[in-house]
Amino acid sequence: MGIKLLLEHDKVEGIRYYDAYRKHGGYRAAEKAFKMSPADIVEEVKKSGLRGRGGAGFPTGMKWSFLAKPEGVPRHLVCNADESEPGTFKDRYLMEFHPHLFIEGLLISSFALGSNATYIYIRGEYAWIPDILEQAIAEAKNNGWLGKNILGSGFDCEIYVHRGAGAYICGEETALIESLEGKRGNPRMKPPFPAIQGVWMRPTVVNNVETIAAVVPIINIGGDEYAKIGIGKSTGTKLMSACGNINKPGVYEIDMTISVEEFIFSDEYCGGIPKGKKLKACIPGGSSVPILPANLLLKTAKGETRLMNYESMSDGGFVSGSMIGSGGFEVFDEDQCVVRHTMTLARFYNHESCGQCSPCREGTGWMYKILKNIEYGKGKMSDIDLLWDIQRKIEGNTICPLGDAAAWPIAAAIRHFRDEFEWHVLNPDESQKRNYGLAHYADPIHVAATA
Amino acid sequence: MSEQPKFKVTIDNITVEVPAGTTILNAARMIGGEVTPPAMCYYSKLKDSGGKCRTCLVEVSKGSEKDPRPMPKLVASCRTTVMDGMEVKNITSPKVIDARKGVVEFLLLNHPLDCPVCDQAGECDLQNLSYEHGAEATRYEFKRRTFEKEDIGPYISLHMTRCIMCFRCVYTADQLTDKREHGILERGDHAQISTMLNKSLDHDFIGNVIDVCPVGALTDKTFRFKNRVWFTKPVDAHRDCPTCSGKVRLWMRGEEVFRVTARKDQWGEVEEFICNECRFHKKETKDWVIEGPSVIARSSVIAQGHYVGTMKPPVVIDKVIGKEPKFLLDIHSISDVNRPEIHLSEIEGPAHSDDFKAKS
Numbered sequence: 001m002g003i004k005l006l007l008e009h010d011k012v013e014g015i016r017y018y019d020a021y022r023k024h025g026g027y028r029a030a031e032k033a034f035k036m037s038p039a040d041i042v043e044e045v046k047k048s049g050l051r052g053r054g055g056a057g058f059p060t061g062m063k064w065s066f067l068a069k070p071e072g073v074p075r076h077l078v079c080n081a082d083e084s085e086p087g088t089f090k091d092r093y094l095m096e097f098h099p100h101l102f103i104e105g106l107l108i109s110s111f112a113l114g115s116n117a118t119y120i121y122i123r124g125e126y127a128w129i130p131d132i133l134e135q136a137i138a139e140a141k142n143n144g145w146l147g148k149n150i151l152g153s154g155f156d157c158e159i160y161v162h163r164g165a166g167a168y169i170c171g172e173e174t175a176l177i178e179s180l181e182g183k184r185g186n187p188r189m190k191p192p193f194p195a196i197q198g199v200w201m202r203p204t205v206v207n208n209v210e211t212i213a214a215v216v217p218i219i220n221i222g223g224d225e226y227a228k229i230g231i232g233k234s235t236g237t238k239l240m241s242a243c244g245n246i247n248k249p250g251v252y253e254i255d256m257t258i259s260v261e262e263f264i265f266s267d268e269y270c271g272g273i274p275k276g277k278k279l280k281a282c283i284p285g286g287s288s289v290p291i292l293p294a295n296l297l298l299k300t301a302k303g304e305t306r307l308m309n310y311e312s313m314s315d316g317g318f319v320s321g322s323m324i325g326s327g328g329f330e331v332f333d334e335d336q337c338v339v340r341h342t343m344t345l346a347r348f349y350n351h352e353s354c355g356q357c358s359p360c361r362e363g364t365g366w367m368y369k370i371l372k373n374i375e376y377g378k379g380k381m382s383d384i385d386l387l388w389d390i391q392r393k394i395e396g397n398t399i400c401p402l403g404d405a406a407a408w409p410i411a412a413a414i415r416h417f418r419d420e421f422e423w424h425v426l427n428p429d430e431s432q433k434r435n436y437g438l439a440h441y442a443d444p445i446h447v448a449a450t451a
Numbered sequence: 452m453s454e455q456p457k458f459k460v461t462i463d464n465i466t467v468e469v470p471a472g473t474t475i476l477n478a479a480r481m482i483g484g485e486v487t488p489p490a491m492c493y494y495s496k497l498k499d500s501g502g503k504c505r506t507c508l509v510e511v512s513k514g515s516e517k518d519p520r521p522m523p524k525l526v527a528s529c530r531t532t533v534m535d536g537m538e539v540k541n542i543t544s545p546k547v548i549d550a551r552k553g554v555v556e557f558l559l560l561n562h563p564l565d566c567p568v569c570d571q572a573g574e575c576d577l578q579n580l581s582y583e584h585g586a587e588a589t590r591y592e593f594k595r596r597t598f599e600k601e602d603i604g605p606y607i608s609l610h611m612t613r614c615i616m617c618f619r620c621v622y623t624a625d626q627l628t629d630k631r632e633h634g635i636l637e638r639g640d641h642a643q644i645s646t647m648l649n650k651s652l653d654h655d656f657i658g659n660v661i662d663v664c665p666v667g668a669l670t671d672k673t674f675r676f677k678n679r680v681w682f683t684k685p686v687d688a689h690r691d692c693p694t695c696s697g698k699v700r701l702w703m704r705g706e707e708v709f710r711v712t713a714r715k716d717q718w719g720e721v722e723e724f725i726c727n728e729c730r731f732h733k734k735e736t737k738d739w740v741i742e743g744p745s746v747i748a749r750s751s752v753i754a755q756g757h758y759v760g761t762m763k764p765p766v767v768i769d770k771v772i773g774k775e776p777k778f779l780l781d782i783h784s785i786s787d788v789n790r791p792e793i794h795l796s797e798i799e800g801p802a803h804s805d806d807f808k809a810k811s
Contacts, residue, residue: 184635358505362560386590393557
């Protein structure tokens with residue numbers, strides 16, 4: 001069994017409520033934190049090496065230390081609970097079943113950052129979760145953990161839950177800020193960064209739900225201890241939301257030392273692929289990260305075993321690697337069609353583009369239409385190269401990362417599964433009746449001998 | 452006020468000194484000529500505009516003197532401020548040229564290309580942009596996006612299919628009027644400029660959205676299908692206006708005033724915003740004190756024919772490549788046509804071979 005920090009009390013009856021949570025060591029970290037100075041907490045988080053769990057993996061302690069602290073201007077902590085990445089549902093699990101862990105993390109982080117008004121921006125589709133959170137906030141407040149002068153420290157904190165209206169783009173931090181202010185959720189131009197001018201032009205830190213929750217064990221066991229878990233710069237534990245063709249879909253906490261193979265096939269985690277089918281491909285970190293064929297997923301291009309952590313997953317860059325991203329682990333067996341899957345993703349990004357900048361607004365729709373043609377047997381060989389050219393012109397040229405997120409999956413699908421695209425073009429009738437199958441996507445990769 | 456620090460910035464091998472806080476685009480405009488990136492959405496008179504169209508992307512090959520690392524991505528020059536010692540590549544970067552070509556293709560993807568019946572044709576930024584930076588054909592094979600026609604009042608006509616979503620008209624209404632009636636509805640590729648439930652745009656200064664629109668999405672209904680802009684002659688004029696400065700540009704043919712617009716500078720930006728009264732209702736010569744022909748960029752189609760007041764952009768290519776460009780052939784050495792000392796604009800009537808015969 002791996003180490004469990006966030007889901008330690010997952011099986012405890014009533015952990016959703018204050019009494020059970022408190023009985024099992026809840027709010028002990030907050031007690032400890034209020035005896036520390038805010039700067040010490042930031043230092044502790046820095047030492048822990050915690051990386052943002054929302055997708056980009058930016059070191060949280062560093063982000064916190066960037067926060068501008070001008071005199072007389074309020075600062076805000078905003079929690080990004082707009083978890084809209086297809087395949088990712090770990091934050092939902094945390095908020096639904098461990099709301100107090102999350103509230104405690106928010107409280108400690110607010111204290112560390114000096115945020116008296118902290119916001120949770122939750123996606124509109126999670127319609128039932130704001131009630132759970134508000135109930136937890138009320139319980140915490142009744143027990144003196146929120147409100148005025150918490151634990152006699154002189155620190156006031158209120159947490160507000162703000163419901164989004166269901167836009168993927170509002171998970172981008174500046175779009176989230178705009179939306180929180182009541183405006184149209186369009187990403188802002190950077191700079192200025194939110195750490196300088198965020199919500200209502202005040203210094204703001206935007207963190208993912210899991211990042212905030214991870215602050216609790218960091219304070220409990222100390223940053224140094226936390227940093228010992230995991231390998232290299234991938235410290236601590238990470239929640240993975242596994243789905244697709246696996247026996248046991250669900251949210252798993254891993255300590256980033258296990259291999260991808262173990263994660264998919266061991267009974268402790270995903271439990272293998274149903275009906276004895278073979279693994280074809282996998283998107284290891286939410287829909288916007290590059291898809292990997294089975295052979296590159298289990299071994300890196302150098303022939304090493306791929307591990308479930310930030311570095312190993314991105315080994316080889318985008319040429320032969322991917323990203324751990326937000327932890328939305330999607331597994332495909334041999335019966336899945338990569339072309340169809342890529343088309344579905346393209347449709348999603350086309351639908352969710354905010355329409356502010358031209359490459360993303362026009363390019364995503366174009367890519368979707370081409371992919372639709374290929375999928376339905378109307379494609380041409382030149383369409384594949386055209387797709388490649390379009391994604392290349394979108395990537396990196398947009399205001400926010402949605403352009404990249406739309407381009408990467410398509411680039412990776414063409415890079416690794418070009419045969420399947422070509423088969424679709426060359427066999428328009430057959431491709432409507434059956435899938436390409438596993439082909440050579442699980443064959444061992446020849447590793448060139450090093451000199 | 453204390454002296455503002457000056458920053459040295461090098462754009463395409465040409466170094467200029469600009470006040471701190473200047474954007475790369477504005478620094479490049481100080482140089483002028485080819486090194487200035489095109490801008491479809493940025494408008495120096497409108498706060499917060501820019502960053503959306505991505506045509507002004509440039510490569511920053513050196514961040515600053517202190518931090519010489521290049522920037523990882525191309526940046527929008529209209530929204531990126533210069534740092535001391537920054538080195539920027541615009542026309543010298545193949546990456547930029549390629550990306551810009553891509554952006555032009557994206558902008559034209561769903562554009563109806565109805566230039567033959569568009570009132571903006573001839574003074575359209577998108578036409579100029581595609582001519583200079585675009586490809587000769589599109590690779591798009593699908594049906595173009597269309598919108599339902601919306602009536603936004605008696606003076607302004609809205610063609611949503613032509614819109615490139617620059618947001619300029621939204622900022623104009625925000626910053627010039629006290630109440631904005633139009634805005635962006637919907638999202639992504641079906642986003643549109645619209646009013647909520649068919650309101651008409653009604654404000655003394657709302658006519659300026661026509662001038663700031665880079666394409667033919669917002670055009671003047673009082674000038675609709677009256678004349679092609681290149682047949683009319685721009686003349687600067689003024690009148691005593693109680694609402695605005697009254698300094699305008701009349702577009703005339705003979706004695707007839709076809710259209711009134713604000714005066715635009717060399718970057719196609721309005722110098723002073725004018726009111727609706729001047730724009731839509733004063734269409735007779737007697738309403739105006741005429742100052743004389745407007746200065747028009749020589750590259751503009753409006754400068755065709757025998758127009759005198761043209762302005763030539765500075766030629767900076769020698770500085771960019773570091774030497775005088777070498778001509779493959781000097782036409783004057785083998786032909787008497789286009790003799791340099793004879794200016795076409797000074798010839799009365801159509802040019803004739805007689806005009807080029809040596810006059811001694």
